[in-house]
Amino acid sequence: MKMLQDHVVLVTGGGSGLGRGVARYCAQQGASLAIVDNAPEKVSALRQEFGAGVLALQGDVTRVADLQACRSxxxxxxxxxxxxxxxxxxxxxxxxxxxxxxxxxxxxxxxxFHVNVKGYLHSVRMFADLLQQSGGAIVLTTSTAAYAADGGGSAYTASKGAIRSLVGQLAFELAPRVRVNGVAPAAIGNSQLRGPETLGLRERKQSDIPRDAFLELFRSVSLLQDLPVAEDYGPLYAFLASRSNKVMTGQTLVADQGLLNRRVLSAPAS
Ligand SMILES: NC(=O)c1ccc[n+]([C@@H]2O[C@H](COP(=O)([O-])OP(=O)(O)OC[C@H]3O[C@@H](n4cnc5c(N)ncnc54)[C@H](O)[C@@H]3O)[C@@H](O)[C@H]2O)c1
Incomplete structure (x- = not known):
């Protein structure tokens, strides 16, 4: 039996990158899927990829009205x-x-913080009672930026630290019916993560960094040398989202490719 057979799974921010890859994996694992994203062109692409069997909705997870429409x-x-x-x-x-x-x-x-933290608070608030009814699960996305410096600037790092803390608090508040866990990815090769409008960087994406340069940087700091794509994180999310997880709540899986145990004193191999 597939891990997410008989599970209805909602992925928020599933229009590209991590969420889309995780959604693909969940679909392969038999989930009935709903995906919400605020970018209309990404929602159209989702409908094309998944067809009518997947509920692909345009919505901003920081807006209660959009989440209410998604819930309905x-x-x-x-x-x-x-x-x-x-x-x-x-x-x-x-x-x-x-x-x-x-x-x-x-x-x-x-x-x-509006998107990275408040968006999760709103989403959890909107769906918690449905998850309590089903004895369900929540999986939130933090980052290795919450564990080690230079995974982003101060604002991003603080927001990811906030999510890491939120996982524990929500696990406490929603126990025993709902399991709440997090995943902290390091690199995502097919991300479209955008910069802040406030600093005029809305159009700058992580994917703009030339792939070879990014790969070289990644390999210089990671123990594992294959740059992961979003789908590679799918099994972690699927397990935490599933009823197979009977033993974890309030924890974050650090999927860091060994980044946090990188070389400190040893000389690089020549
Ligand atoms: N890219 C990385 O290397 C990396 C590393 C660690 C953690 N992360 C985290 O992974 C998550 C996914 O990022 P990604 O790299 O896949 O980027 P991405 O931009 O490809 O995916 C994020 C998605 O969220 C959507 N979104 C943004 N604001 C929204 C809103 N208000 N309402 C609904 N949807 C919204 C975007 O349209 C996009 O489709 C983020 O939380 C990011 O912080 C990324």
Whole structure:
């Protein structure tokens, strides 16, 4: 039997990158899927890829009205929800605090935390009762930035640290009916993570970095040398979203490719 057979799974921020790859994996594992994303062109692409069997919805997870519409559509189509996988996020462009104009800090903080933290609070609040009814699961996306420096600038890093803490608090608040866990990815080869509008970096994507240069950087700091794509994280999310997980709540799986145990004292091999 497939791991997500008889599971209704919602992926928020599933229009590209991590969420889309995880959604693909969940579909392969037999899940009935709903995917929400705020980018209309990505929602059209989802409909093309998955067809009518998957509920692909345009919506902004920071807007209660959009989440309410998503909830109604899920109830109408599936009548239940077994797992919420949160994958939306935006980046801060890796801009250091001292390079951030003082008069942009308020707006930068609000922009990043609005999506990266408040979006998860709103999503969990909107679907928690359905998950309590089904004895379901929540999986939120943090980052290795929450564990080690230089995975982003201060605003992004703080937002990912907040999600890491939120996982524990929500596990506590929603126990015993709902299991809440996190995944902290390091690199995602097919990401479209965008920068902040506040610093004029909305159009700058992580994927703009030339692949060879990114691969070289990745290999210089990671123990594992294959740059993962979003789908590679699928099994972790699928397991945490499934009823197979009877033993974990309040934890974050650090999927770091060995980044946090990188070389510190040893000389690089010549
Ligand atoms: N790219 C990486 O290397 C990396 C590493 C660690 C963690 N992450 C995290 O993984 C998650 C996914 O990022 P990604 O790299 O796949 O980027 P991505 O941009 O490809 O995917 C994020 C998706 O979220 C959507 N989104 C953004 N704001 C939204 C909103 N308000 N409502 C609904 N949808 C919204 C975007 O349209 C996009 O489709 C993020 O939380 C990111 O912080 C990424």
């Amino acid at each position: 559509a899920i109830q109408q189509r599936f009548g239940r929800l077994d797992a919420l996988i949160g994958a939306q996020g935006i980046f801060d462009g890796n801009v250091a605090l001292l390079d951030t104009p003082p008069d942009r800090i308020d707006a930068l903080f609000d922009e990043i």
